[in-house]
Amino acid sequence: QLKVLDSGKRGTHAPDSAAVLSTKDAFEESFVRHVETTLARNMYNCDSLAAYQAASNTIRDGLLIDWANTQQKQTIQDGKRVYYLSLEFLMGRAMDNALINLKSRDNTKQSLNELGFNLEDVIHQEPDAALGNGGLGRLAACFVDSLSSKNYSGWGYGLNYQYGIFKQKIIDGYQVEVPDYWLKYSNPWEITRHEIQIPVDFYGYVYEDHDPNTGIAKKVWSGGERVLAVAVDFPIPGYNTPNTNNLRLWNAKPTEEFDFTKFNAGDYQQSVGAQQRAEAITSVLYPNDNFESGKELRLKQQYFWVAASLHDIVRRFKKQHKNNWTKFPDQIAIQLNDTHPTLAVVELQRILVDLEGLEWEKAWSIVTKVFAYTNHTVLPEALEKWPVDVLGRLLPRHLEIIYDINFFFLKEVEKKFPGDRDVLGKVSIIEESTPKQIRMASLAIVGSHKVNGVAELHSELIKTTIFKDFVKVFGEDKFTNVTNGVTPRRWLRQANPLLAELIAEKLEDPEYDYLTNLGNLKKLEKFVNDDEFLKKWDSIKFHNKKRLADLVKEETGIVLDPTVLFDVQVKRIHEYKRQQLNIFAVIYRYLRIKQLLAEGVSLEEIKLKHYIPKASIFGGKAAPGYYMAKTIIHLVNKVGDVVNNDPAIGNLLKVVFIPDYNVSKAEIITPASDLSNHISTAGTEASGTSNMKFALNGGLVIGTVDGANVEITREIGEENIFLFGNLAESVEELRHKHIYEGVKIPAALGEVFGAIESGLFGNPDEYRALVDGIRYHGDYYLVTDDFDLFLQTHVKLEKVFGHHGGDANDSDHLHSWVKKSVLSVANMGFFSSDRAIDEYAENIWDIEPTNQ
Ligand code: GLG
Numbered sequence: 001q002l003k004v005l006d007s008g009k010r011g012t013h014a015p016d017s018a019a020v021l022s023t024k025d026a027f028e029e030s031f032v033r034h035v036e037t038t039l040a041r042n043m044y045n046c047d048s049l050a051a052y053q054a055a056s057n058t059i060r061d062g063l064l065i066d067w068a069n070t071q072q073k074q075t076i077q078d079g080k081r082v083y084y085l086s087l088e089f090l091m092g093r094a095m096d097n098a099l100i101n102l103k104s105r106d107n108t109k110q111s112l113n114e115l116g117f118n119l120e121d122v123i124h125q126e127p128d129a130a131l132g133n134g135g136l137g138r139l140a141a142c143f144v145d146s147l148s149s150k151n152y153s154g155w156g157y158g159l160n161y162q163y164g165i166f167k168q169k170i171i172d173g174y175q176v177e178v179p180d181y182w183l184k185y186s187n188p189w190e191i192t193r194h195e196i197q198i199p200v201d202f203y204g205y206v207y208e209d210h211d212p213n214t215g216i217a218k219k220v221w222s223g224g225e226r227v228l229a230v231a232v233d234f235p236i237p238g239y240n241t242p243n244t245n246n247l248r249l250w251n252a253k254p255t256e257e258f259d260f261t262k263f264n265a266g267d268y269q270q271s272v273g274a275q276q277r278a279e280a281i282t283s284v285l286y287p288n289d290n291f292e293s294g295k296e297l298r299l300k301q302q303y304f305w306v307a308a309s310l311h312d313i314v315r316r317f318k319k320q321h322k323n324n325w326t327k328f329p330d331q332i333a334i335q336l337n338d339t340h341p342t343l344a345v346v347e348l349q350r351i352l353v354d355l356e357g358l359e360w361e362k363a364w365s366i367v368t369k370v371f372a373y374t375n376h377t378v379l380p381e382a383l384e385k386w387p388v389d390v391l392g393r394l395l396p397r398h399l400e401i402i403y404d405i406n407f408f409f410l411k412e413v414e415k416k417f418p419g420d421r422d423v424l425g426k427v428s429i430i431e432e433s434t435p436k437q438i439r440m441a442s443l444a445i446v447g448s449h450k451v452n453g454v455a456e457l458h459s460e461l462i463k464t465t466i467f468k469d470f471v472k473v474f475g476e477d478k479f480t481n482v483t484n485g486v487t488p489r490r491w492l493r494q495a496n497p498l499l500a501e502l503i504a505e506k507l508e509d510p511e512y513d514y515l516t517n518l519g520n521l522k523k524l525e526k527f528v529n530d531d532e533f534l535k536k537w538d539s540i541k542f543h544n545k546k547r548l549a550d551l552v553k554e555e556t557g558i559v560l561d562p563t564v565l566f567d568v569q570v571k572r573i574h575e576y577k578r579q580q581l582n583i584f585a586v587i588y589r590y591l592r593i594k595q596l597l598a599e600g601v602s603l604e605e606i607k608l609k610h611y612i613p614k615a616s617i618f619g620g621k622a623a624p625g626y627y628m629a630k631t632i633i634h635l636v637n638k639v640g641d642v643v644n645n646d647p648a649i650g651n652l653l654k655v656v657f658i659p660d661y662n663v664s665k666a667e668i669i670t671p672a673s674d675l676s677n678h679i680s681t682a683g684t685e686a687s688g689t690s691n692m693k694f695a696l697n698g699g700l701v702i703g704t705v706d707g708a709n710v711e712i713t714r715e716i717g718e719e720n721i722f723l724f725g726n727l728a729e730s731v732e733e734l735r736h737k738h739i740y741e742g743v744k745i746p747a748a749l750g751e752v753f754g755a756i757e758s759g760l761f762g763n764p765d766e767y768r769a770l771v772d773g774i775r776y777h778g779d780y781y782l783v784t785d786d787f788d789l790f791l792q793t794h795v796k797l798e799k800v801f802g803h804h805g806g807d808a809n810d811s812d813h814l815h816s817w818v819k820k821s822v823l824s825v826a827n828m829g830f831f832s833s834d835r836a837i838d839e840y841a842e843n844i845w846d847i848e849p850t851n852q
Contacts, residue, residue, distance in 0.1 A: 016065055016066050016069065017059075017062030017063055017065060017066045017102050017104070017237075017242070018062075019062070020058060020059075020062040020065075021058075021059065021062045021102060021104040021108065022104065022107060023107075024107060024110060024111045024114065027058060027107065027108060028111050028114065030061060031054045031058050031112075032054075032115075034057040034058055035050060038053070038054070038057050039053055039054060048117065048122055048124075048125050049125045051122050051125075052123070052125035053185070053188055055108065055112065055122055056094070056126070056188040056189065057188050059098050059099065059102070059104075059108070060188055060189060060235070062102065063098060063235040064235060066235070066237065066242045066243075067244040067246065069242060069244075070242065070243055070244045070245065071246070074153045074850060075320070077850055077851065078320065078331075079153060079847070079848065079850060080153070080330060080331055080332065080333060080845070080846065080847045080848075081153040081154060081331065081847070082147070082152065082153070082332075082333040082840075082841070083154070083155050083157055083309070083313060083334045084140065084143060084144065084147070084154060084156045084157070085157050085158075085306070085335065085336055085337060085341035085344060086136075086137070086140035086156060086158050086337035086338075086340075086341075087158060087159065087301070087302070087305065087337070087338075088131060088132030088133060088136055088137030088140060088158065089131050089132060089137060089140045089144070089156060089158050089247060089249070090130060090132030090133070090138040090140070090165075090663060091128075091129040091131065091141045091234075091663070092128050092129060092141070092490070092662070092663030092667070093123065093126045093129070093663070093664055094126065094129065094189045095122075095123055095126050097145075097489065097490055097494060098237050100239070100489055100490075100493055101145075101148075101149070101237040101238060101239045102237055103240060105119075127182045127184070128182070128662050128663050129182065129187075129189075130164035130165045130180055130662055130663070131160075131161050131164050131165075131285055132164075132165065132285070133165055133285070133287065133288065133289040133572065134289040134290075135376075135484075135571075135572075135688065135689050136289075136337065136338060136376050138663065138689060139454075139484055139689060139833075140158075142487040142490075142491075142689075142833040143156075143833055143836070143837060144156045144236045144247055145239075145487040145489060145833065146485075146832075146833040146834045146836070146837040147236070147238075147245055147837055148236045148237060148239075148241070148245045149238040149240075149241065149243075149487075149489070149516055150238070150834050150837055150838065150841075151238065151241055151849040151850050151852055152243075152837065152841060152849055153245070153847070153850050154245055154847075155245055155246045156245075156246075156247040157247075157248050157305070157312075158247070158249045158305065159249055159250055159282050159301060159304075159305050160232045160250060160251050160282055161282055161284055161285045162181070162183060162282065162283045162284070163179050163180050163182070163283060163284040163285065164180045164182050164285055165285055165287055165621065166178060166179060166180055166287055167179070168621050168660040168661070169660070170633075173633075173634050173637035173641065174633070174634055175621070175622055175630055175633050175634075177287075189234055189235075190232045190233070190249075191232065191235075192230065192231075192233075192251070194230065196230065196231035197228045197230050197231075197253070198231075198307070198312060199226050199228055199229075199255065200226070200228070200229050200303070200304050200308055201221070201224050201227075201307075202224050202225045202226075202227070202300065202303070202394055202395070203224035203225050203394060204221060204222050204223030204224025204225075204396065205221075205222060205223055205224075205396055206221050206222075206396050206397045206400060207219075207220055207222065208220070218354065218357075219354055219397060219400065220354070221350075221354070221397035226255050226257065227252050227253070227255065227278040227304065228252070228254070228255050228278070229250040229251070229252065229253075229304060229307070229308030230250065230251045230252075230253050231249075231308075232249050232250070233246050233247070233249075234246070234248075235247075239489050240511075240513075240515075240516065241852055242852060243852060248309075248312070250304065250305055252278050252279055252280075252281035252282040252283075253278060253279065254275035254276065254279065255275070255278075280297065281297070281304050282301070282304070286301075287621070287623055287624055288625075288626075289572040289574065290377055290381070290382040290574060290576075291379075291381050291382055291623060292381070292383070292384050292385075294385070296390055296394065299386060299390065299391065302340055303343050303347075303394070303395060303398075305341070306341050306343045306344040306347055307347055309344070310344055310347050310348055311351075313332060314348075325352065325356070325362075325366060326366075328370065329366055329369035329370050332370055333370060333372070333845035333846065333847060334370050334371050334372075335371075335372055335373075335840070336371060336372065336373040336374065336444055336448065337374055338374065338375070338377075339373070339375075339440035339441050340384070342373075342440045342441075342443050342447070345367060345371055345405075345443060345444065345448075346401050346402055346443070346447075347398070348366075348367050348370065349363055349364060349367050349405070350401055352366060353401075354397070360404070360408075364405075364408070367447060368448065368449055369449055371444075371447050371449070372448045372449060372450040372451070372452070372844045372845070373441075373444040373451050373452075374451075374452050374453075374482075375441065375451065375452070375453055375458075375462055375467075375686075376454055376686050378458070378462060378465060378683070378684070378686070379576065379684060383439075383440075383466070385431065385438060385439055385440065386437060386438045386440065387435045387437055388430065388435065388436040389436075391438055402429060402430075402438060402443065403430070405429065405446060405447070406428060406429040406430055406446075409429070409446050410424055410428060412473075413427060413473055416473065417473075423472065427442065427469045427470055429443050441467075442470070445467065445474075449478070450478060450479075450480055450844045451467070451470075451478060451480070452480045452481055452844065453479075453481050453482075453686065454482065454483065454484045454708075455481070455484060455686060455687035455688075455707045455708040455710070455711060456483060456711055457683075457706065457707060457710050458481075458687060458707060459480065460481075461683060462479070463476070467479065480844070482836055482840055482843070483687065483708060483711055483830075483836065484687040484688075484692070484708060484831075484833075485692065485833035485834070485835055485837075486689055486692045486696065486831060486832070486833055487832070487833045487834075488515050488696065488832055489515055491667075491670065491692075491693045491697070492515070492696055493512065493515055494667065495666075495667040495668075495671050495697065496540075496670075496671035499537075499540050499544075499671065499697065499698065499825075500512065500515075502536060502540060503524065503825075506523070506527055506533070507520055507523050507524070516834060518828070518831075518832035518834065519830075521827070522826055523826075524825060524826040525822075525823065525826045525827075528822050528826075531814065533822075534814045534818045534822065535814065537698065537818055537822055538813075538814060538818045541671075541672070541674070541818075542563075544668075544671040544697075545562040545566055545672045545674075546562045547668055547671075548560075548617075548668055548669055548672035551658070551668050552656050552658060555659060556657070556658065556659070558644055558654060558656050560615050560654055560656070561613070561615075561651045561654075563613075564612075564613035564615050564654075565612060565613065565614040565674050565675060565798070565801050566614075566617060566673050566674045567614050567615065567616050567617065567673075567674065567676075567677070568617045568618075568669060568672075568673040568675065568676045568677065568694075568699070569582050569616075569617070569618055569619075569620075569677035569679075570617070570618065570619035570620055570658070570661050570676075571620050571661075572620050572621060572622075573621065573626075573629040573632055573633055574626075574629060575628055575629070575632075575781050576680050576681055576684040576685065576781055577679070577680050577685065578679050578680060578681060578783065578786075579618060579620070579632050579636070580632050580770060580783060581781075581783050581786060581787065582618070582677055582679065582790075583618070583635055583636050583639060583655075584749060584752045584787065585787070585790055585791055585794065586639060586643075587752045587755060587756070587761075588748050588749075588751065589611060589653060590639070590642075590643050590649070590653055591751055591752070591755055592611070593606060593610075593611060593649055594648070594649070603650050603652065606652065607652065611652060611798070612801060612802070612803060613650075613653070614652075614653060614654075614798075615653075615655075615656065616653070616654070616655045616656070617656050617658065617669070617673075618636045618655075618656065618658070619658040619659075619661035619665065619669065620633075621660075621661060627769065628770060628773065631766065631767060631770045632770065633657065634766060635756075635766075635767055635770065636655065636657045637657050638761040638762050639655050640654075640655040640656055640657060641761075642760060642761060643655045666690070666693070670690070670693045670694055670697050671697040673694055673697070673699035674699060674700065674801065675700050675701070675702055675797065676690070676691070676694040676700075676701055676702070677702055677703070678690070678691040678703035678704070678706070678707070679702065679704050679725070679786075679790070680704055681781045681786075682704050682705055682706045682725060682726055682728040682730075683728035684706065684781075685706045686707055687707045687708040688706075688707040688708050691703065691707070691708055691709055691712060692708060692712065692828065692831040695716065695721075695824045695825070695828050695831075696828045696831065697825075698821040698825050699821070700720070700721065700722065700797070700820055700821060700824065701721050701722065701824075702722040702790075702793060702797060703723055704723070704724065704725040705723055705727050705728065706728065708831070709721070711830070712828075712831070715827045715828065715831075716823060716824045716827040717827070719820070720827075721824075722796065722797045724786065724789040724790055724792070724793040725785075725789055725790070726782060726785050726786060734782055734785050735778065735782070738778045738779050738784075739778050743774065743775060743776075743778065743779045744784060745774075746784060746787050748787065748788060749783070749787045753771050756771060757771070800816045800820070801813065801816075801817050
């Protein structure tokens with residue numbers, strides 16, 4: 001029985017974070033104590049890094065009190081909890097976010113000032129927690145923020161990689177990967193739970209045993225290799241609430257076991273070797289986005305994480321509910337973020353049947369009530385499949401269970417569709433290929449009670465394409481949509497403090513309550529004809545553009561004029577995201593400007609009649625093994641070299657590639673865009689989330705009719721977004737045409753290819769694969785079909801942007817572009833991750849917020 005502390009008592013021991021953070025004295029006292037004790041330094045010898053460490057330890061102390069209170073409160077309330085299983089949490093920096101959520105930023109800033117430090121400098125000392133690749137990992141980070149902020153009881157479970165996503169350097173225009181050893185100076189935000197160590201087994205064999213009492217046969221998995229999972233916790237503060245959830249990431253550690261046979265045989269090195277390998281499991285994040293490489297270590301990571309998390313969840317359940325298993329689904333919901341944690345389905349079935357002795361059917365009905373699965377992509381190269389022999393060697397008992405799950409499932413399918421071998425083959429969890437493979441998405445669907453896509457279009461597409469046979473078997477209701485969202489705490493308040501402040505002022509909301517009621521932004525619409533307001537709005541954008549120009553100068557040496565149109569595309573580099581379409585259009589623009597100049601047209605005239613000045617800003621990482629993506633990076637950089645060093649074109653065009661795009665850089669880039677590109681081939685981008693961030697920060701969007709662009713358009717109005725391109729429903733036909741009738745290169749694109757092949761951007765052989773992929777190999781991503789439409793849309797949007805002087809006195813610009821910007825922001829309330837989490841809670845998890 002847990003001891004229940006009444007709130008009075010709790011008050012005397014551990015009030016809340018406010019005690020450490022709300023008064024300057026308390027902050028300063030704690031700061032100095034951490035400098036002197038935790039860091040063993042003194043105030044005379046305290047640089048910004050030490051200041052960061054002392055400040056974050058102080059803030060962390062406050063968080064831990066909230067964290068402990070929350071855990072106790074949640075345990076006492078004994079409600080249902082959700083566990084979000086994600087192999088990636090792309091958190092970024094923690095300090096600024098914690099200060100904002102705890103509403104202690106101003107106070108801390110002042111305290112640090114008094115101590116002789118500048119808050120911004122201190123914040124910059126923190127390395128990004130970059131335990132993710134892109135949208136999928138950042139979504140998980142936004143979701144844990146919303147779970148806390150909306151007072152849900154919800155934990156994240158993941159892996160504590162020693163190396164996050166690599167750091168990207170650009171050398172001679174090429175991407176070079178550098179390891180990201182982010183824990184160099186230890187991490188003040190993590191709390192290692194040395195007492196929570198869970199053994200995880202691999203390999204070995206399965207035998208049958210008989211219960212001595214009942215004589216019933218049961219399977220036993222034995223032998224193999226054992227690794228320990230050690231829990232590392234990160235407190236996740238909610239905004240304006242004491243509710244502080246937990247993100248638990250696992251570290252792999254060797255057991256103390258030791259191979260004495262080898263040791264005695266004199267082979268000391270070998271005897272510790274296996275143990276040393278244990279730590280490799282959590283050492284590095286796989287750097288692929290939307291691509292599965294099928295490496296055995298990756299499967300090991302997945303099982304290690306899933307097994308540790310489930311044993312932890314089951315242990316916590318048993319502490320309160322013993323073996324009252326029917327209660328399990330009333331207490332616990334588990335969300336599978338993509339198929340990466342799908343082995344959790346199998347592991348829970350194994351725990352219930354093999355370890356807890358439940359009957360198969362009873363166990364399976366519990367399992368399927370607990371799990372739900374989110375799909376993030378329809379790209380075939382991203383769908384996980386594991387060869388049967390690889391999985392069977394690593395996890396022999398799990399393979400048997402997968403076969404049994406499939407057997408019982410197919411029996412049901414057979415009942416529904418007697419004799420229909422075609423359906424059976426299509427929905428089978430085992431693909432009868434050579435080698436045989438396990439289809440993880442099929443397993444996830446069969447093991448879950450709900451399956452969701454991440455934007456309306458995507459959720460419809462999965463029902464009619466990759467999962468259509470499952471819809472036949474399970475019916476439509478199992479498949480649903482939850483459109484993604486982003487947290488306005490980080491992506492508005494933290495990234496764009498001036499805009500957040502202006503909005504608070506206009507909404508007469510000095511406490512910034514709109515940050516958890518984002519629908520309130522709608523009230524901004526009233527001011528859309530108020531010139532003073534529009535000017536202020538525009539001057540904030542200008543300020544943010546200057547801030548980005550400073551970053552670009554620092555990172556690349558290139559000087560950007562902040563009055564020109566900032567045209568941004570930052571995201572992972574991928575053919576389906578079509579950075580190549582963008583850079584080809586930039587090349588075309590450059591060629592046209594050069595041609596006009598050659599015809600004797602002056603720069604001024606070009607500006608007035610043809611092209612407005614703009615800067616094309618790119619950023620993003622390519623997976624280290626993705627040749628085509630790396631080629632695109634190289635081309636962007638080489639185009640930049642040519643264009644930026646051509647004095648003839650003045651400020652008409654600049655092209656920059658910002659190296660090492662990450663969360664912290666996104667916080668500077670996002671608020672500074674006039675226009676951002678979300679131009680994937682229709683039907684390929686499941687949702688996109690940066691489109692939401694840009695629109696929320698008053699940047700306009702040029703995009704295809706894909707992913708969440710569709711819903712953004714519906715919310716903000718089609719007059720406030722620049723959509724173009726072929727629709728998802730035409731894609732198949734166009735691809736088919738390319739193959740059977742050949743690819744037609746539009747004239748403008750032909751000129752671009754000509755320039756590339758003339759060597760204007762260096763050795764043309766370097767770009768051969770990129771150009772030939774379009775010209776001779778079917779143009780799979782439909783660059784040729786959308787190129788002219790993209791150019792035309794630019795002509796249109798640049799008219800709307802007009803000739804902006806940057807002094808916010810251009811009234812055409814104010815009444816066209818800036819007005820659209822305001823209207824976008826006013827209607828972006830739907831895209832808060834709070835709304836997404838509420839939908840999951842209500843439609844999938846069946847949980848309610850806790851009482852605070
Ligand atoms: C995926 C998709 C994105 C999506 C994100 C979050 O490609 O379109 O926005 O998940 O659902 N790998 C990803 O980033």
